[in-house]
Amino acid sequence: GAVMRVFFNGHSTFWLVGTGQLLNAAAGPILMTVPPAISGAWFAIDERTLATAMASLVGYLGGAVGFVVGIPVQTPADLRLLLYIEGGVALFFFILIVIYFPAAPPTPPTLSATRRQPHNTASSVDDEQKGLIHKDSKLDNHHHHPGGQHDGKTGWRLLLSQSISLMVTKDSSILFFCGGILSGIYSGWQSVLINILLPLGYSQSEGQWLGFINSAVGMVSGLLIGKIHDKYYKQFKSLLLIIYACTAASFAVFTLSTEGLFFKNSSNVLIYVSNVVGGFAINAFIPIVLEALGEVTFPSPEDVGSGLVSLLNNIACFIFIFISDYIPPVLMNWLLTGAAVVAFLLTLFVKQRYTRSEFDLHAS
Numbered sequence: 001g002a003v004m005r006v007f008f009n010g011h012s013t014f015w016l017v018g019t020g021q022l023l024n025a026a027a028g029p030i031l032m033t034v035p036p037a038i039s040g041a042w043f044a045i046d047e048r049t050l051a052t053a054m055a056s057l058v059g060y061l062g063g064a065v066g067f068v069v070g071i072p073v074q075t076p077a078d079l080r081l082l083l084y085i086e087g088g089v090a091l092f093f094f095i096l097i098v099i100y101f102p103a104a105p106p107t108p109p110t111l112s113a114t115r116r117q118p119h120n121t122a123s124s125v126d127d128e129q130k131g132l133i134h135k136d137s138k139l140d141n142h143h144h145h146p147g148g149q150h151d152g153k154t155g156w157r158l159l160l161s162q163s164i165s166l167m168v169t170k171d172s173s174i175l176f177f178c179g180g181i182l183s184g185i186y187s188g189w190q191s192v193l194i195n196i197l198l199p200l201g202y203s204q205s206e207g208q209w210l211g212f213i214n215s216a217v218g219m220v221s222g223l224l225i226g227k228i229h230d231k232y233y234k235q236f237k238s239l240l241l242i243i244y245a246c247t248a249a250s251f252a253v254f255t256l257s258t259e260g261l262f263f264k265n266s267s268n269v270l271i272y273v274s275n276v277v278g279g280f281a282i283n284a285f286i287p288i289v290l291e292a293l294g295e296v297t298f299p300s301p302e303d304v305g306s307g308l309v310s311l312l313n314n315i316a317c318f319i320f321i322f323i324s325d326y327i328p329p330v331l332m333n334w335l336l337t338g339a340a341v342v343a344f345l346l347t348l349f350v351k352q353r354y355t356r357s358e359f360d361l362h363a364s
Contacts, residue, residue: 001020001021002020002083003090004017004019004020005017005020005087006087029307032056033310034055035051035056035290036293036294036302037302037306038051038052038055039055039291040113040302040356041103042109043109045357046230046231049226049287049288049291050223050287053225054223054226057222060215060219060222064215064219112298112356112359159304162297162300162301163307166297166304166305169297171351172293172305174349175289175292175296176305176312178240178244178346178347179293180308180310180311181343182282183286184312184317186282187313188317188320188324189336190211190215191317192324192332193210194211195329196329196333197210200271210272213276213279214276215279217280218279218282221279221281221283225243225287229288229291235352236292237350237352239285239288240285240292240343240350241344241347241348243281243282243284243288244343244344244347245344246277246281247343248340250274251274251337254333255333255337257271259330289309290305290306290309293305295354298356320332
C-alpha cells in the first residue's frame with residue numbers, strides 16, 4: 001500500500017492513493033493480532049508481557065510520528081518526499097520478513113509454546129498436565145490441543161468455535177469487550193483530537209504536538225507496565241483496575257478543563273497534564289489485556305483473543321469517527337471517559353487466573 005502511493009501523479013492516478021490506503025488499513029488488524037502469539041511462542045513466562053508490549057505498542061511510535069510529520073510538509077514536493085520515505089521504510093521491513101522470519105524458535109521456551117511447533121505431537125503433554133488445563137475453564141469443550149494440526153476447513157470451524165467460546169465465557173468476554181471498546185474509542189478520539197482543541201484556541205501545530213506527546217508517553221507506559229507485570233507484580237486484574245481508574249480520572253479532568261470548569265489560569269496546564277497522564281494510563285492496559293486473555297483462554301491460541309480485540313477495536317473506532325461529525329467535542333470526551341468507567345466496573349467481576357503460566361510452571 002505504501003509503495004503504491006509513491007506512483008500517485010495527479011487526478012488520473014488518485015486511485016493508487018485510495019487503493020494503497022485500503023491495503024494499509026487491511027494490514028492493521030493483522031498486525032494487532034499477532035503480538036501475543038509471537039510472545040507466547042518465543043519468550044519465557046517472565047518475558048511475555050514485555051514482549052507483547054513491545055510488539056503491540058510499536059505502532060504508537062508510528063502514530064506519534066504521524067502527528068508531527070505533517071508539520072514540515074508545505075509543498076507538493078515535500079509530500080512526494082514523504083511518500084517516498086514511507087514507501088521505502090515499508091518495503092525495507094517487508095524484505096526483511098521475507099528473508100528471515102521463522103514461525104517459532106528451534107527450542108520452545110515453554111511447554112505451552114509447543115503449540116506453535118509445526119511438527120509437534122500431542123504426546124508431549126501428559127495426563128496430569130492436561131488435567132491442569134481443564135481446571136476451572138469453560139473453554140475446555142472447544143480447546144485446541146497443543147500440537148494439534150488441522151486442515152483448512154477444520155481449522156476455520158475450530159477458530160469459530162474458539163471465538164464463540166471466548167465471547168460467551170464471563171472472564172474472557174469482559175476482557176475482550178473492555179479492551180476492544182476502550183482502545184477503539186481512544187483511537188477514534190486521538191484522530192479527532194485536533195478538532196477538539198481548535199475551538200479552544202489551540203493551533204493545529206499545538207494539537208499535533210500534544211498528540212505526539214500523548215502517543216510517545218503511551219508507548220513508554222506500556223513497556224513499563226509490561227515489565228512490572230512480568231517481574232514484580234503478576235496481578236493483571238489489579239493492574240487493569242488501576243489503569244482504568246487513572247484513565248477515567250485523567251480524561252474527566254481533561255473534559256472539565258476544556259469546558260472551563262476549573263480556574264482559567266490553570267485550565268491550559270490541566271489540559272496538557274491530564275491529556276498526557278491519560279495517554280500514559282490508557283496505553284498501558286493493551287499488553288495487559290492481551291496477555292490476560294492468553295492466560296484465561298488457554299489452551300486456545302493467543303491470537304484468537306487478540307484477533308477479537310482487534311476486530312472490536314476497529315469497529316468502535318469506525319463508529320466513533322463516523323459520529324464525531326454529528327456530536328459536540330465535549331460529548332466525545334465524555335464518551336472516552338465513560339468507556340474507561342465502564343471498563344473499570346466490568347473488570348471488578350473478572351476472576352483472575354493464570355492458567356497458561358500455571359501449566360508451564362507445573363510442567364517445568
